[in-house]
Amino acid sequence: MVVFGQFLEVLIGGLLAGVLYSLVALGFVLIFKASGVFNFAQGAMVLLAGLALVRSLDFMVARGIPTWAAIVLGLLFAAVVMAITAAIIQRFVLGPLVNQDGLSLFMATIGITFVIEGAGQMIFGSDVYPLSLFPTDAWFILDGIFEGGLLVSKIDVWGGVIAGALVAVLAIFFQRTKTGRALRAVADDHAAAESVGIPITWIWFVVWLVAGLVALTAATVWGTKLGVQFSIVFLALKALPVLIIGGFTSVPGAIVGGLIVGAGEKIAEVYLGQHIGGGIEYWFAYVLALAVLLVRPQGLFGERIIERI
Amino acid sequence: MLYREAGQFKTSYAADMAIFPIRQDRIGVIALLVFAFVGIPLLAHFQLWPLGSDYFLRAILIPFLILSLAAIGVNILVGYCGQISLGSGAFMAIGAYSAYKFGTGVHIPLEFLGTEISIAPLPMIVSILLGGLMAAIVGILFGIPSLRIKGLYLAVATLAAQFFFDWVFLRVKWFTNYAPSGSVAAPDFYFFGYLVNSPIERYLLCLVFVTIFALIAKNLVRGNIGRQWMAIRDMDIAAELMGIRPLYAKLTAFAVSSFIVGVAGALWAFIYLGAWEPLAFSIDRSLQLLFMVIIGGLGSILGSFLGAAFILILPIFLDQVPHALGVPVTVETVSHLVFIVTGALICYLLIVEPHGFARLWSIAKEKLRLWPFPY
Amino acid sequence: MKADVQERPETASAGHVVADRVIGDVVLAVDNVSLAFGGVKAITDVSFDIRKGEIRAIIGPNGAGKTSMLNVINGFYHPNQGTITFKGKKRSQMRPYIAASQGISRTFQNLALFKGMSTLDNIMAGRALKMRRGLLWQALHWGPALAEEIRHREAVEKIIDFLEIQHIRKAPVGKLPYGLQKRVELGRALAMEPELLLLDEPMAGMNLEEKKDMSRYILTVNDQFGTTVALIEHDMGVVMDISDRVVVLEYGRKIADGTPDEVQRDQRVIDAYLGISH
Numbered sequence: 001m002v003v004f005g006q007f008l009e010v011l012i013g014g015l016l017a018g019v020l021y022s023l024v025a026l027g028f029v030l031i032f033k034a035s036g037v038f039n040f041a042q043g044a045m046v047l048l049a050g051l052a053l054v055r056s057l058d059f060m061v062a063r064g065i066p067t068w069a070a071i072v073l074g075l076l077f078a079a080v081v082m083a084i085t086a087a088i089i090q091r092f093v094l095g096p097l098v099n100q101d102g103l104s105l106f107m108a109t110i111g112i113t114f115v116i117e118g119a120g121q122m123i124f125g126s127d128v129y130p131l132s133l134f135p136t137d138a139w140f141i142l143d144g145i146f147e148g149g150l151l152v153s154k155i156d157v158w159g160g161v162i163a164g165a166l167v168a169v170l171a172i173f174f175q176r177t178k179t180g181r182a183l184r185a186v187a188d189d190h191a192a193a194e195s196v197g198i199p200i201t202w203i204w205f206v207v208w209l210v211a212g213l214v215a216l217t218a219a220t221v222w223g224t225k226l227g228v229q230f231s232i233v234f235l236a237l238k239a240l241p242v243l244i245i246g247g248f249t250s251v252p253g254a255i256v257g258g259l260i261v262g263a264g265e266k267i268a269e270v271y272l273g274q275h276i277g278g279g280i281e282y283w284f285a286y287v288l289a290l291a292v293l294l295v296r297p298q299g300l301f302g303e304r305i306i307e308r309i
Numbered sequence: 310m311l312y313r314e315a316g317q318f319k320t321s322y323a324a325d326m327a328i329f330p331i332r333q334d335r336i337g338v339i340a341l342l343v344f345a346f347v348g349i350p351l352l353a354h355f356q357l358w359p360l361g362s363d364y365f366l367r368a369i370l371i372p373f374l375i376l377s378l379a380a381i382g383v384n385i386l387v388g389y390c391g392q393i394s395l396g397s398g399a400f401m402a403i404g405a406y407s408a409y410k411f412g413t414g415v416h417i418p419l420e421f422l423g424t425e426i427s428i429a430p431l432p433m434i435v436s437i438l439l440g441g442l443m444a445a446i447v448g449i450l451f452g453i454p455s456l457r458i459k460g461l462y463l464a465v466a467t468l469a470a471q472f473f474f475d476w477v478f479l480r481v482k483w484f485t486n487y488a489p490s491g492s493v494a495a496p497d498f499y500f501f502g503y504l505v506n507s508p509i510e511r512y513l514l515c516l517v518f519v520t521i522f523a524l525i526a527k528n529l530v531r532g533n534i535g536r537q538w539m540a541i542r543d544m545d546i547a548a549e550l551m552g553i554r555p556l557y558a559k560l561t562a563f564a565v566s567s568f569i570v571g572v573a574g575a576l577w578a579f580i581y582l583g584a585w586e587p588l589a590f591s592i593d594r595s596l597q598l599l600f601m602v603i604i605g606g607l608g609s610i611l612g613s614f615l616g617a618a619f620i621l622i623l624p625i626f627l628d629q630v631p632h633a634l635g636v637p638v639t640v641e642t643v644s645h646l647v648f649i650v651t652g653a654l655i656c657y658l659l660i661v662e663p664h665g666f667a668r669l670w671s672i673a674k675e676k677l678r679l680w681p682f683p684y
Numbered sequence: 685m686k687a688d689v690q691e692r693p694e695t696a697s698a699g700h701v702v703a704d705r706v707i708g709d710v711v712l713a714v715d716n717v718s719l720a721f722g723g724v725k726a727i728t729d730v731s732f733d734i735r736k737g738e739i740r741a742i743i744g745p746n747g748a749g750k751t752s753m754l755n756v757i758n759g760f761y762h763p764n765q766g767t768i769t770f771k772g773k774k775r776s777q778m779r780p781y782i783a784a785s786q787g788i789s790r791t792f793q794n795l796a797l798f799k800g801m802s803t804l805d806n807i808m809a810g811r812a813l814k815m816r817r818g819l820l821w822q823a824l825h826w827g828p829a830l831a832e833e834i835r836h837r838e839a840v841e842k843i844i845d846f847l848e849i850q851h852i853r854k855a856p857v858g859k860l861p862y863g864l865q866k867r868v869e870l871g872r873a874l875a876m877e878p879e880l881l882l883l884d885e886p887m888a889g890m891n892l893e894e895k896k897d898m899s900r901y902i903l904t905v906n907d908q909f910g911t912t913v914a915l916i917e918h919d920m921g922v923v924m925d926i927s928d929r930v931v932v933l934e935y936g937r938k939i940a941d942g943t944p945d946e947v948q949r950d951q952r953v954i955d956a957y958l959g960i961s962h
């Protein structure tokens with residue numbers, strides 16, 4: 001029972017951590033579906049959003065603005081920063097690159113990554129900034145069943161709740177609003193969408209904005225967990241293997257992929273890591289993705305495309 | 310009026326297929342090589358500008374040569390064969406650590422068989438080439454997914470290589486000969502019994518490597534295999550229908566590319582760094598190499614040199630110029646500026662001139678050829 | 685369309701009158717081939733054959749499955765049912781490069797040139813299969829490797845002369861006009877010295893002059909090298925003019941097969957074509 005209890009604890013922790021990967025992966029899927037761009041900059045966007053939030057927050061709190069107001073204003077400020085970023089990316093990079101092949105677009109997003117990282121840190125600073133939006137202690141659950149109970153960290157639960165809420169909001173956005181429906185039309189067929197008068201550039205801006213807001217959400221949780229710092233970029237990069245596992249074009253795929261990666265790497269770390277040196281969380285997700293690629297190149301949920309010539 | 314091909318009739322296909330079919334180009338390249346092999350050592354010997362101190366050799370020329378070599382390797386894979394790689398740093402690391410192991414003696418205890426594999430330390434040149442070979446083998450392994458997946462998917466596969474080998478060289482102490490700090494120091498470098506030690510000797514060694522491999526790379530890309538790589542890059546389905554085997558074309562690109570990158574990694578560790586940690590070959594290095602190739606010119610050997618030069622000089626430039634202008638900037642600001650400028654330049658070039666500096670150079674030459682008649 | 689069909693008798697008789705052309709045995713047989721993409725049935729139970737040395741046309745309205753048929757023949761699509769027999773060897777699943785190495789080459793409906801390469805390199809790439817020097821020799825670009833390169837260059841120059849594209853030899857193909865790109869693509873296919881040449885709408889989008897040139901190239905290739913040709917073409921005049929036998933597809937099914945004369949008189953063919961011109 002103790003063994004099983006420990007396993008369950010690791011599993012729950014992993015799944016909750018995986019929710020955040022899902023969240024970042026969701027940002028990727030949105031952009032990929034709407035504009036065919038594989039956005040390497042998603043991680044940098046999480047960093048930028050986090051920096052904008054924490055720095056404006058600190059600034060206001062230091063000037064005596066009540067915390068709750070500072071949080072609201074800080075979130076607003078970060079959202080505006082993400083909107084400006086989205087507009088700049090759309091106007092100056094992706095606009096001119098429209099109709100280029102996927103590889104060029106991808107390399108352009110690597111360029112964007114560097115600009116965001118450089119500019120973000122130059123403007124907002126490059127230290128580790130603690131953020132405390134959520135409680136970081138832990139609960140013990142099920143101590144009736146397991147001796148000592150299972151340790152579940154509150155911040156992970158918060159992360160799960162927020163991610164769930166965000167997915168719900170996005171679902172409503174896509175199903176119920178006009179822009180959301182237009183977005184889906186664009187994702188299905190660019191040319192057709194354009195021919196019925198959906199303004200593509202506007203849509204792409206919206207997509208990047210939504211991806212930016214998703215990044216902000218991820219930043220609140222990760223920032224609280226680890227402090228806002230540069231290494232968040234690499235954490236967010238794990239959304240890439242998540243996508244490979246889930247399939248690039250599938251929203252449910254992103255979510256399930258995130259959970260698989262989150263749980264898988266924690267379990268691997270605890271049960272495998274101790275035998276081979278530890279720290280395998282660092283690469284586990286990527287190697288798992290590689291394995292999936294070899295077996296099922298389109299991912300678990302992606303559809304198989306037969307190429308034409 | 311000096312730079313012209315008029316009057317130079319090509320008498321044979323062999324002449325037409327030469328690397329530099331235009332005579333002025335040939336003369337220019339020979340002059341450059343003579344300067345690199347003779348002029349620079351002379352300048353250094355007599356301590357003439359800009360080689361009055363070691364700085365120029367140590368901090369600029371040697372890293373420039375090695376990174377150019379690595380960029381050539383990356384360019385073969387990304388620029389010629391169209392297979393994106395975000396894991397070149399890992400292949401440099403494989404080259405470096407393998408060469409280190411071969412150079413200091415390999416011992417693999419096989420206790421369960423009651424025996425062990427033992428190889429005495431090998432000469433450095435052999436070790437470095439074996440380092441390249443190991444990188445090539447691993448390159449082929451990580452290239453196998455490229456047969457089923459394309460473009461962006463492959464990016465993730467190469468990231469897997471990057472992160473996995475970062476970890477291996479950090480955690481598997483065998484590779485670092487159980488050095489407690491995890492950092493290793495290169496053994497002395499003997500070139501056929503001669504100790505290569507002074508900066509100018511190191512420089513010459515790198516130059517020999519780079520010259521030979523650049524020539525080999527150029528030969529490959531203008532021959533049959535090079536055309537197969539480019540065919541796969543431009544239109545892989547049509548290439549296969551023309552009888553080009555994707556398996557062979559892609560895996561040779563991975564092998565050749567990784568080999569060159571591996572050799573560059575070994576040189577980087579042995580000649581440039583001297584002592585190093587796994588961090589020297591992180592994903593930052595991979596992205597830096599990718600940037601060199603994009604900025605210099607995808608699918609151009611010359612571009613690999615131009616890109617390496619740019620990426621190397623940019624931080625120095627951004628550091629020196631504000632100082633010269635009396636605007637003090639911190640080290641941090643410089644590094645952030647480097648990020649911004651590089652990233653923005655990448656985007657700009659992808660939009661305006663996807664073939665990078667190399668294309669700009671050939672356009673300039675084209676203009677020169679017509680000069681002074683602007684048509 | 686209708687006009688073309690009626691005009692044919694004169695053109696057909698005035699068509700290729702080549703005394704020493706020999707039409708031989710069946711070189712490629714398609715037997716009961718079916719192919720579906722998910723729900724879409726691209727080809728349903730189609731059989732026909734191609735004889736050595738002939739020019740075989742495949743015609744049919746848009747979406748009839750013509751391109752898919754060529755893709756099956758050179759191994760790019762694998763049929764759900766049925767077999768392909770080439771030079772007496774039966775196969776159902778095979779990689780395209782194997783078909784290529786057996787002597788099948790191809791041009792494409794929507795140009796599939798190697799855009800970043802020059803005309804010369806595109807056509808040289810067509811000879812990849814024939815070049816045997818290993819990597820090490822190529823790395824030296826010397827001795828046997830250089831000799832091989834020159835030998836193939838000579839062969840390619842002959843093709844370049846034949847297609848009259850000397851002036852664009854070193855030009856990157858991506859920037860060439862459409863008609864020339866089509867010609868380069870033919871050159872690339874010819875460089876493989878195929879036994880069976882598959883041409884997917886080689887004259888689509890060309891003006892009359894260009895069409896004449898292209899017809900001439902095809903006839904010459906067929907005539908002088910004995911290359912068997914399978915040709916998809918929408919221009920009925922051309923089809924009736926240069927082909928020996930015609931197979932007609934509609935909605936993935938074969939609706940007629942025979943000489944241009946026979947096919948043209950076939951009521952179902954007339955209906956199919958009238959159906960789309962009205």
Ligand SMILES: Nc1ncnc2c1ncn2[C@@H]1O[C@H](COP(=O)(O)OP(=O)(O)OP(=O)(O)O)[C@@H](O)[C@H]1O
Nearest residue numbers: 306307308721726745746747748749750751752753
């Ligand atoms: N890779 C593919 N995936 C899905 N459907 C396909 C694919 N290739 C062809 N099809 C479908 O198969 C059918 C036949 O297509 P095909 O291209 O063979 O027609 P075609 O006769 O060449 O037409 P056209 O004259 O327009 O070139 C069409 O309905 C097409 O949409």
Ligand SMILES: [Mg+2]
Nearest residue numbers: 750751752793
């Ligand atoms: Mg077709």
